[in-house]
Amino acid sequence: xxxxxxxxxxxxxxxxxxxxxxxxxxxxxxxxxxxxxxxxxxxxxxxxxxxxxxxxxxxxxxxxxxxxxxxxxxxxxxxxxxxxxxxxxxxxxxxxxxxxxxxxxxxxxxxxxxxxxxxxxxxxxxxxxxxxxxxxxxxxxxxxxxxxxxxxxxxxxxxxxxxxxxxxxx
Numbered sequence: 001x002x003x004x005x006x007x008x009x010x011x012x013x014x015x016x017x018x019x020x021x022x023x024x025x026x027x028x029x030x031x032x033x034x035x036x037x038x039x040x041x042x043x044x045x046x047x048x049x050x051x052x053x054x055x056x057x058x059x060x061x062x063x064x065x066x067x068x069x070x071x072x073x074x075x076x077x078x079x080x081x082x083x084x085x086x087x088x089x090x091x092x093x094x095x096x097x098x099x100x101x102x103x104x105x106x107x108x109x110x111x112x113x114x115x116x117x118x119x120x121x122x123x124x125x126x127x128x129x130x131x132x133x134x135x136x137x138x139x140x141x142x143x144x145x146x147x148x149x150x151x152x153x154x155x156x157x158x159x160x161x162x163x164x165x166x167x168x169x170x
Contacts, residue, residue: 004028004038011038011060012047014076018057020106021163029058056106086137087161090152093128110162112149119145 007025011017019026028034029049039049043063050061062069091103094110097118104110119125126145133140133148140151156162 004034004041008038008041011042011049011058012045014060015160016057016059018106021160026058030055083137083159086132086135087156089128089132089135090156093125093132097125109165112153116146116149119149 007017007028010022010025015021017025017029029038029051035049042048042060046063046066046069047060048063049058051058062073065073094115095103097115098110119129129145129148132138132152133142138152138155140148142148142151153162157164
């Protein structure tokens with residue numbers, strides 16, 4: 001189990017594991033014997049490995065819903081609910097700046113420099129960005145479009161909604 005320690009720790013902190021955010025861990029979880037071993041390890045802690053229908057994502061779920069599990073789940077739902085509307089508004093803003101018909105999906109690239117340019121050239125997008133920044137989830141106080149968007153991306157990255165594939169790039 002020691003070799004899976006970091007993966008188990010991430011699962012227990014509520015992280016989702018998919019082929020985009022961690023290809024190696026995802027590949028390990030697709031191996032039935034590894035999945036079973038981790039699942040057996042987690043069961044005494046009242047957790048089990050859960051995946052969606054297509055097994056595109058794995059996460060730790062509760063085995064039994066006792067009082068502690070219910071309380072923990074309620075706190076997670078509160079966090080999700082408080083971030084959901086700003087996330088949807090952000091997705092719409094990105095969709096509009098990129099001139100896309102479809103929403104973002106896992107693996108899509110977002111180029112910050114392009115978004116900055118488009119927002120700077122459009123008063124309506126600037127107003128929407130200002131509204132997003134005033135939301136508690138993003139909590140951005142800057143008046144600079146560049147700094148506002150960087151703060152939003154930083155918050156999205158902190159919460160695991162976006163990844164920066166090349167840490168040296170924007």
